[in-house]
Amino acid sequence: MRFEHLDLNLLVALDVLLDECNITRAAERLNMTQSATSGVLRRLRLFFEDDLLVQVGRKMQPTPYALQLQKPVREVMLKIRSNIINKRTFDPATAVRHFRIASADFIITVLLQDVLREIQSEAPGLTFEIMTPFLLTVERGEVDFVLVPQRYTVEGHPSELLFEEEHVCVVCANNPLVGDTISFEQYIEMGHVSVGFGSRQLSIEDWFMKQYDVKRRIEVISNDFNTLPQLVLGTNRIATMHKRLAEYYAQYLPIRILPTPVELPVMREHIQWHRALENDPLHSWVRHKIQSAAARL
Structure with missing residues (x-):
């Protein structure tokens, strides 16, 4: 189908090409x-009288004009899906x-596993893929x-807002260094298990160190929250993690x-979605399932 001399099927391909920058x-x-x-x-x-993607070394990079096209093309695709196809x-x-x-993986454990189980019984035709935050974005x-x-x-x-979350410290049950409470000095002196995500820091320790101008001895770094309690077992280490x-x-x-x-500080977990999906009925149904489960936490 053509619109103003543009084959609309090409917009689907353009969206994918600009997203991947790889043929x-x-x-x-695109199959x-x-x-x-x-x-x-x-x-x-x-059609656009522009190279759109150019070879730079071993990679393809979008031209300045392609970067201008990327956002409106993506929004057109989302609106077609949410307002016309669905x-x-x-x-x-x-x-x-x-x-x-x-x-984040901790939300899968405390929230999403229950949501997906409930949805499976009511809507067995829905499938889900859970991705790492920051690798993919709502905006795009x-x-x-x-x-x-x-x-x-x-x-x-x-x-x-989905829910608010507090933080606690976790140690092995037979850790001899601490009792039922821990002092600030003990906390600083102990070896720590922490979470890091490359250049991103989701855990609370980043704020803590800046606020109190202290340096802890981080002995183990994991890339997910679910491993923190496992990594203190059989050690004298401590981890700071979500209470739930x-x-x-x-x-x-x-x-x-x-x-x-x-x-x-209390952490406030939010759910966010692209504005083009605001009135998509099936998207709203799933969203309300997540929100309802969060309200029961």
């Missing part, structure tokens, strides 16, 4: 051969759709939902939960 990966997502995908790129270049009314029992959710339309602390939400897209997650693992592991030696 091979774009071809896989096309590499030669056919290269042919589509040539047609797009002719039915305005639906039956959860027969609905079929794949959702992508970006979430790469995920349906992002579940992150409030400070990581982005402007221009709707978001709502610590209480969950205390049911299964020989750990002790202690109050933090200083008052840490």
